[in-house]
Amino acid sequence: MTTKVRGISNNAIHNVHLNSGIVHNVNLADDSVDSDVISNNILSQLNTPGPTNYRLGKVLVDYSSSSYSTTSTSFTDMATSSQYTGFTGGSALEFFMHYPARNDTEAWSGGYIEPHLSFDNGSNYYSMGTCGYDGGIMLQNGYGILCYNNHYFISNGATSRIPSTDYSLKIKWRFAVYSGTYQVNASHDINSGGGASSSYVDTSSTVNRNQHWMHWIIKEWIPVT
Numbered sequence: 001m002t003t004k005v006r007g008i009s010n011n012a013i014h015n016v017h018l019n020s021g022i023v024h025n026v027n028l029a030d031d032s033v034d035s036d037v038i039s040n041n042i043l044s045q046l047n048t049p050g051p052t053n054y055r056l057g058k059v060l061v062d063y064s065s066s067s068y069s070t071t072s073t074s075f076t077d078m079a080t081s082s083q084y085t086g087f088t089g090g091s092a093l094e095f096f097m098h099y100p101a102r103n104d105t106e107a108w109s110g111g112y113i114e115p116h117l118s119f120d121n122g123s124n125y126y127s128m129g130t131c132g133y134d135g136g137i138m139l140q141n142g143y144g145i146l147c148y149n150n151h152y153f154i155s156n157g158a159t160s161r162i163p164s165t166d167y168s169l170k171i172k173w174r175f176a177v178y179s180g181t182y183q184v185n186a187s188h189d190i191n192s193g194g195g196a197s198s199s200y201v202d203t204s205s206t207v208n209r210n211q212h213w214m215h216w217i218i219k220e221w222i223p224v225t
Helices: none
Strands: 002-004 012-017 023-028 054-064 068-070 076-080 084-087 092-103 111-118 144-154 167-177 182-184 214-223
Touching: 054 084, 068 076, 068 167, 092 111, 111 144, 167 182
Parallel strands: 002 023
Antiparallel strands: 012 023, 054 214, 068 182, 076 167, 084 167, 092 144, 092 182, 092 214, 111 167
16 A cells, blocks of 8 residues: 655655554655545554544654763663654654664673653653663674664554643663673764765754764654544
8 A cells, every 4th residue: 555645755655564564655745745644554553443544743853972881780871862842742653763882792792772751851751661682782702883773653542651732752761781881872983984064965063964873763643533
């Protein structure tokens, strides 16, 4: 099934992977297309019962170029995002995250990452679970300079923590190591290729040209009734 969505550039294809194993291609077409919602059998299959249509709401991209490291086998706070405002009550959230990871040890080792979401500017945080010790660097008998990616969809079902009234969003990450020193962003030589600022996709050092660092993308999906 291919469904067109108004208002996003031509020829972009967004693959939506469902728990059922079905992959639907969503053709993000130009403004000449009449439909401005993603129709049933795509996101609606994630909520049963639930909305049959969604429209794209708030979209944001952010990053951190700070270096983080831990030698603790217990979870400690790693980083906290800004507070992002303007989300619609009852919306669903699509959340992508990327971490450059490293662990300089030849022992059996790995790193844990656990993101948390807050809808009240950090008064309460709710865990999204942990990746286990394969946070980009599960290995033995060799150093690991790798990365870890994950792509979440947080539905707005009856048991979801997403508020029914308009809300803000803040993200906190906690991390731990199985053994050794778990590093995020550090010792990767990121963006060292460089060159004149005019050679970059953005002449300013913004998120547009800094997405080799730890970064995250949030898309809000608003139910249409």
